[in-house]
Amino acid sequence: MLFIKQQWTTLAIGVAVGALGIAWLAGFWLVVVGVVALAAIAAFVRRFVRHRRLAVAASASVARPQRPKSRPEPEPSDTEALARLMLEQARYALLLRPQIAANLPPRLLDQAREAFDDQMTIVPEGDVLVGRYKGNDDQEQGYAGNLVRVEAVYLDRFQVTNEEYQEFVNAGGYEQMPLWDPEIWPAVLDFVDQSGLPGPRYWRNGKHVEGEERLPVVGVCWYEAAAYARWVGKRLPSDPEWMKAGAWPVPLPGAEPIQRRFPWGESMDQGRANLWGCGPEHVVSVEQYVSGASVGGCHQLIGNVWEWTSSRFGAWRSPGDQLVMDSAMRSLRGGAYDTYFDHQASCDYQSGDKAIARKHNIGFRCAVSFCDILLEDNSFDSAGSEDELEAAGAAGVEN
Template sequence: MLFFKQHWMTLTIGVALGALGIAWLAGFWQVVLGVVAVAAVAAILRRVLRSRRQAEAASVSVARPQRPKTRTEPEPTDTDALARLMLEQGRYALLLRPQIAANLPAKLLDQARQAFDDLMTIVPEGDVLVGRAKGDEEQTQSYSGNLVRVEAVYLDRYQVTNEEFQEFVNAGGYEQMPLWDPEIWPAVLDFVDQSGLPGPRYWRNGKFIEGEDRHPVVGVCWYEAAAYARWVGKRLPSDPEWIKAGAWPVPLPGAEPIQRRFPWGESMDQGRANLWGSGPEHVVPVEQYGPGASVGGCHQLIGNVWEWTSSRFGAWRAPSNQLVMDSAMRSLRGGAFDTYFDHQASCDYQSGDKAIARKHNIGFRCAVSFCDILSDDESFDPAENEVELEAAAAAGGEN
């Protein structure tokens, strides 16, 4: 074969000359036959040589060491790398689920617990008055409210920020259907930013406005807030939980608890909240207005942006002031930077909007049930299946 490879041109010319000689002796009509023969032989030789070269190239490729591929995400079996990624994304609450924490090394478990302690505060169990009405510009009838028992719950110290929600967008949260309520699946494609990419309404090109990383995320509907909460291993707080965090009831034996109208006391102090007339007339970073924090350390429960809760609008209202509302309406609490009336920016006041509303003054914060988080003294089974971590990372945990 090597001989043919090196001398194929000489052989081709020789065969061609021979064919032409035969054609000259035999007659003109056979010239065509000779030319066809030459072309056929040349084509066969080219095909043989091409196959030979491909075989040699393949053998060289197999023998040559392959360059390792660059890995941008951890392998599914690398639980430590997956846990570190989840910490970077702010999904520390997922890592503290008992069934997942059992598989984490002590260092990563401590990091998750430190993040949890820094960014969430506990609202202790107890009774809270919900739906009470006190005299204001719109209401003249006094109503003590419903006494509701609230189990212990953890609540975000701050409203969810743009940079935190960015992690959800970057991770493809808008494409992970298990995170979303089934009734909204057909409409998820409509939740886009100014450039048509998945994200909050006022973003552009899938990113928040530069310099607003610590501002509360706005322009997200109730369904977007709920999906994000599931992704990080949390949920939206209920109305009673939210009120208890702000009003901080003091129980009294044989009587209704004493609770604050505002997180700092009974009287409005506009210097403690970003409201109409006291603030810059736009949202501000979530750390501002520290003096307005609740007893438990929750910031901006009053002012800056309204906050979605898991409750329906119209629930917990006074019997004489019941509302028959569209079931798509969800509860809003706390007032915003453009809230004018003081009574609307109180722990007792409930507003509401359609669950698909994506407005400039509505954000949210998240909660975690006390029973869902590994306690400091809780033991766990070392034989727990590592699949729990992978499933939680993919689906955001259960609510």
């Protein structure tokens, strides 16, 4: 198109020049002089106007302050990107390990500490009486129990939810063998959902049911719970740790500590827990039954779902009252929405099941030892490296 316009322009100029030449030869030289003069004046006017516009534009650009160009934000480093991902996955406890916290920017370290404070509570050190419980007749049963010393520990305020466990599944937790106890490696492929994909027993297509994000995850065996805990940088609590969080013993000089039968007191209050006959007869959100929280702020230690602990079933009994049980039995605490007897839904009562059981009423919560976490701005060994963060991000930290 441009070529055609150029051809037409050349032709028009040629015709005009030819016409002027003919007029000159015919004696109309005054006409020719007039046309040339007009063309020269028009060209001069166009040039003058053009130069004037350029001058005005130049003066305006000098007078007008130039807006500084926005500087693009620097690309986050690989370490920061990984740390942000771990925060989104609720793996803040890993980021607060001293050897990893040394490599975090202050902003991300503060975010990890804030998440830790929101989701976990401290159980102070002290003694707890483990193994004694009351039956329906409120009479002492079994034996006097053991006084066990518990070191300070952090415990999840809530049971692990479906949405939290979904992060573990999405990250390929069932394929990361370092997270799993070696004795269960041959069976990990059997821990699948209803569609045959890795995940809790009652999920489908590797996902929990829509709308059940804040329900406690169930249908996971003890090994799945332990693997998840390692992945997030935590562990399962022991029986004494779990009991101390709920019973909240008060030490007495020269006597056994006074401890609660239930997190809220000595008597059962069915309005404070999701149990048989007083609840909706199904699992509910972990945020419900706020009035049943422990002194330290742990919710639903009693009711909703049983909770795996790291202890073996039958532990903490006196030598003369030992149970001969399968060593694969693991301890369960707290009762569930379908627990009928009140004495089974108490801080003292221990139930148990096989470590590979994947039932509809068993979930878990996690713990972190007090000495494993850096929550204060104290000096610490900065010998950690980005490689340690990447390794932690890939497979968790062994507890």
